[in-house]
Amino acid sequence: MRHRLKDVAERAGVSVKTVSNVVNGYQHVRPDTRARVEQAIAELNYRPNLSARNLRKGRTGVIALAVPELDIPYFAELARHVVSAAADHGWTVLIDQTGGGPEQERKAARGIGDHLIDGLIFSPLALSADDLTGLHGTPMVLLGERVDHAPADHVMVDNVAAARETTAHLISLGRRRIAAIGSQRTAEGASARLRLAGYAEALTDAGIGYDERLVAPAPAWHRADGAAAIRHLLATGVRPDAVFCFNDTLALGALRALHEAGLRVPADVAVAGFDDIEDGRFSIPTLTTVAPDKERIARLAVELLAGRLDGDRDAPPRELVAPHRLALRESAPAHP
Amino acid sequence: MRHRLKDVAERAGVSVKTVSNVVNGYQHVRPDTRARVEQAIAELNYRPNLSARNLRKGRTGVIALAVPELDIPYFAELARHVVSAAADHGWTVLIDQTGGGPEQERKAARGIGDHLIDGLIFSPLALSADDLTGLHGTPMVLLGERVDHAPADHVMVDNVAAARETTAHLISLGRRRIAAIGSQRTAEGASARLRLAGYAEALTDAGIGYDERLVAPAPAWHRADGAAAIRHLLATGVRPDAVFCFNDTLALGALRALHEAGLRVPADVAVAGFDDIEDGRFSIPTLTTVAPDKERIARLAVELLAGRLDGDRDAPPRELVAPHRLALRESAPAHP
DNA sequence: ATCGTTGCTTACAACGTTGTAGAAACCAGG
DNA sequence: CCTGGTTTCTACAACGTTGTAAGCAACGAT
Numbered sequence: 001m002r003h004r005l006k007d008v009a010e011r012a013g014v015s016v017k018t019v020s021n022v023v024n025g026y027q028h029v030r031p032d033t034r035a036r037v038e039q040a041i042a043e044l045n046y047r048p049n050l051s052a053r054n055l056r057k058g059r060t061g062v063i064a065l066a067v068p069e070l071d072i073p074y075f076a077e078l079a080r081h082v083v084s085a086a087a088d089h090g091w092t093v094l095i096d097q098t099g100g101g102p103e104q105e106r107k108a109a110r111g112i113g114d115h116l117i118d119g120l121i122f123s124p125l126a127l128s129a130d131d132l133t134g135l136h137g138t139p140m141v142l143l144g145e146r147v148d149h150a151p152a153d154h155v156m157v158d159n160v161a162a163a164r165e166t167t168a169h170l171i172s173l174g175r176r177r178i179a180a181i182g183s184q185r186t187a188e189g190a191s192a193r194l195r196l197a198g199y200a201e202a203l204t205d206a207g208i209g210y211d212e213r214l215v216a217p218a219p220a221w222h223r224a225d226g227a228a229a230i231r232h233l234l235a236t237g238v239r240p241d242a243v244f245c246f247n248d249t250l251a252l253g254a255l256r257a258l259h260e261a262g263l264r265v266p267a268d269v270a271v272a273g274f275d276d277i278e279d280g281r282f283s284i285p286t287l288t289t290v291a292p293d294k295e296r297i298a299r300l301a302v303e304l305l306a307g308r309l310d311g312d313r314d315a316p317p318r319e320l321v322a323p324h325r326l327a328l329r330e331s332a333p334a335h336p
Numbered sequence: 337m338r339h340r341l342k343d344v345a346e347r348a349g350v351s352v353k354t355v356s357n358v359v360n361g362y363q364h365v366r367p368d369t370r371a372r373v374e375q376a377i378a379e380l381n382y383r384p385n386l387s388a389r390n391l392r393k394g395r396t397g398v399i400a401l402a403v404p405e406l407d408i409p410y411f412a413e414l415a416r417h418v419v420s421a422a423a424d425h426g427w428t429v430l431i432d433q434t435g436g437g438p439e440q441e442r443k444a445a446r447g448i449g450d451h452l453i454d455g456l457i458f459s460p461l462a463l464s465a466d467d468l469t470g471l472h473g474t475p476m477v478l479l480g481e482r483v484d485h486a487p488a489d490h491v492m493v494d495n496v497a498a499a500r501e502t503t504a505h506l507i508s509l510g511r512r513r514i515a516a517i518g519s520q521r522t523a524e525g526a527s528a529r530l531r532l533a534g535y536a537e538a539l540t541d542a543g544i545g546y547d548e549r550l551v552a553p554a555p556a557w558h559r560a561d562g563a564a565a566i567r568h569l570l571a572t573g574v575r576p577d578a579v580f581c582f583n584d585t586l587a588l589g590a591l592r593a594l595h596e597a598g599l600r601v602p603a604d605v606a607v608a609g610f611d612d613i614e615d616g617r618f619s620i621p622t623l624t625t626v627a628p629d630k631e632r633i634a635r636l637a638v639e640l641l642a643g644r645l646d647g648d649r650d651a652p653p654r655e656l657v658a659p660h661r662l663a664l665r666e667s668a669p670a671h672p
Numbered sequence: 673a674t675c676g677t678t679g680c681t682t683a684c685a686a687c688g689t690t691g692t693a694g695a696a697a698c699c700a701g702g
Numbered sequence: 703c704c705t706g707g708t709t710t711c712t713a714c715a716a717c718g719t720t721g722t723a724a725g726c727a728a729c730g731a732t
Contacts, residue, residue, distance in 0.1 A: 004687095004688060004689090005688065005689070005690095006688080014711075014712090015711065015712045015713080016688090016689085016690095016712090016713095017689095017690075017691095017711075017712060017713080018710085018711060018712075020689070020690060021690095021710095021711085024690080027709095028708095028709055028710055028711085029710070029711085030709085030710065030711090033710080033711085048688085048689075049391070049687085049688050049689070050387075050452045051386075051387040051388075051390040051391045051396070051452060051687090051688080051689090052387075052391050052687070052688035052689040052690090052717090053688080053689055053690075054387040054689090054717090055385070055387045055388050055391055055687090055688080055689070055716095055717050055718065055719085056688080056689045056690050056691085056716075056717050057689080057690065057691095057717085058717080060387070060452065062452065064430065069416070070406055070412035070415050070416065070431070071409070071412050071413060071416055071614065073407070073409065073412075076406035076407050076409070076412050077407060079406050079433060080405070080406065080407055080433065083433050083435070092432070093432075093433070094400065094430035094431065094432055095406070095430065095431035095432070095433065096428070096429075096430055096431070097415060097416065097419050097429070097431065099419070116386045116387060116396065116398065116452060222614075223614060223615075223617070223618040224618075227618065252615070252618055253618055255618075255620065256618040256619070256620060259620050278407065278558075278559060279559075279588070279615055281559070282559040282560075282563065282588055282589055282591075282592040283592070283619070283620070284591065284592060284595050284619070284620045286592075340717095340718055340719090341718065341719070341720095342718080350681075350682090351681065351682045351683080352682090352683095352718090352719085352720095353681075353682060353683080353719095353720075353721095354680085354681060354682075356719070356720060357680095357681085357720095360720080363679095364678095364679055364680055364681085365679095365680070365681085366679085366680065366681090369680080369681085384718085384719075385717090385718050385719070387717090387718080387719090388687090388717070388718035388719040388720090389718080389719055389720075390687090390719090391686095391687050391688065391689090391717090391718080391719070392686080392687055392718080392719045392720045392721085393687085393719080393720070393721095394687080
């Protein structure tokens with residue numbers, strides 16, 4: 001029941017190529033011919049075979065966005081913006097959830113990219129620059145932290161500055177025992193490393209010593225990890241008066257665990273997150289957080305990709321920084 | 337820099353087809369030939385062109401999951417399960433965020449499906465059965481409420497029963513003025529209609545009158561809509577002692593608005609949601625909700641799709657019901 | 673030596689589309 | 703009615719892959 005150009009052509013009494021011309025909006029087709037063809041297309045419910053078109057043209061009009069986990073709302077929100085930005089270029093976006101493992105990410109970077117899609121916007125978690133080298137079959141734009149010397153365009157936010165500003169804000173509230181949640185030892189944790197660095201810088205700037213006991217690791221950055229980290233801190237007798245979580249889901253988990261421990265936020269403990277996800281605007285209390293300009297990140301990524309597709313594929317990689325701001329809400333408000 | 341079978345063949349000194357045979361694991365290839373070919377493949381970093389393969393074979397090994405919004409965590413969580421279930425079949429899942437508009441959904445149902453992917457798991461929001469008829473170019477499995485007479489397989493949960501049980505639970509807590517949030521007038525709102533019906537049934541069963549003023553519409557089912565609905569109810573002088581929200585994000589918004597109004601949950605107002613999203617396990621208070629078995633939904637959907645792909649494409653549509661349970665948490669606990 | 677048999681390899685065509693180049697139809701001006 | 707230019711249409715090849723059928727060795731059995 002699936003029809004081809006040939007079927008339409010026979011029905012309309014024209015050549016296959018003429019139908020193709022109609023489908024592609026080619027200028028020089030007589031109005032009555034066009035009408036006949038269009039009617040045949042409608043009658044047969046014809047739709048072009050994208051694989052064949054792609055094989056011939058080398059373009060599908062589809063790009064992919066590969067993210068570690070859609071459960072992390074940051075990526076879901078980012079996805080919406082990418083879909084919207086890509087629509088302006090006439091692209092369809094398909095989203096590939098890699099799961100964050102190195103093998104799956106490698107597969108996403110090579111596998112999906114292979115000819116089915118025109119380009120890839122990729123937010124890697126586990127892959128390093130080495131892993132990515134030589135994989136760029138299709139044009140690729142990386143999101144997130146800089147992967148040093150990665151052979152691809154890049155859109156990032158200034159993680160160090162954002163973390164420093166956030167920590168500085170907590171300090172300005174008079175807090176001194178500021179915990180950090182979300183550090184990671186693995187090679188993967190580029191974000192974690194940068195945010196930790198910003199945190200440490202702010203402490204140094206304020207003349208506060210870096211206390212390792214206040215830094216809690218988190219294997220993943222889910223709510224459960226944030227809650228577990230708080231419980232661990234409290235169980236070991238560490239009593240922070242503020243917590244900087246490396247993302248918002250960690251912070252929401254932290255809020256919950258603090259609540260369960262009978263601690264008030266922000267009175268006893270101020271809490272700040274990173275990402276500005278929707279949840280944080282409705283949590284109790286609402287969440288102070290770093291708000292990266294997701295819309296801008298998405299638009300820059302799509303534009304970089306468009307540049308690669310239309311222009312020079314071998315131009316040196318470009319690196320763009322998207323702005324961020326600090327969204328002050330109840331969990332660590334503007335003034336004490 | 338992209339290589340084809342032909343390049344590998346020349347390098348290995350064999351025919352194109354032999355390389356193809358090696359790539360596809362065909363039996364009768366001499367070990368030394370195979371080794372030569374594999375080395376050439378590795379040296380050239382060859383990877384097959386999926387479009388060409390698809391054109392020839394009619395299969396890509398890629399299926400799509402089309403959902404309205406990934407921002408709604410339910411869909412994000414569902415996506416994870418679908419990706420995982422599909423992996424067992426050797427499929428890659430690409431996710432298409434439709435945005436929920438009728439035009440985009442129609443496009444998703446026809447457009448993406450066109451030859452680039454082997455099958456589609458589709459969670460429609462706006463489309464009716466009529467819209468879907470005749471669109472099933474690729475095999476399709478529908479998720480969510482039954483779309484009457486849709487010409488496709490279907491996986492659903494018993495919305496009416498789930499809503500009735502939840503409302504009954506609120507009644508068993510001694511609540512009598514139970515609001516419902518999330519009703520929709522549009523044709524789209526199949527879920528809304530069914531959940532409202534279950535709510536009404538439970539009231540009738542308990543001999544409680546249906547009070548229209550307690551039923552608040554919500555254009556979308558986001559947190560902001562839930563919060564707005566509560567504010568609207570309170571502003572109009574309606575004082576519910578319980579709220580049944582048609583999904584969890586509505587409920588989270590409701591929790592926030594109740595908090596802002598100085599009402600305690602569950603002491604003053606009990607709250608229940610629908611979907612069992614991760615957020616609800618960490619919100620303050622934690623959220624009582626209908627927990628559909630998402631893992632099962634995903635697995636059933638993938639299996640139905642597998643059946644279509646391997647078997648009879650014209651078999652009559654099947655309809656499967658996935659189980660659900662009521663997850664009792666702080667916002668409307670087990671006993672008063 | 674001859675004849676299958678089996679194992680391995682290859683040439684060719686086809687999947688549905690579009691770019692190229694050129695043929696046919698049309699039109700205006702002489 | 704012809705000429706030359708433009709518009710409209712068509713035949714053919716090609717994109718990279720795999721199924722088909724057939725070719726070519728090498729082998730043991732006759």
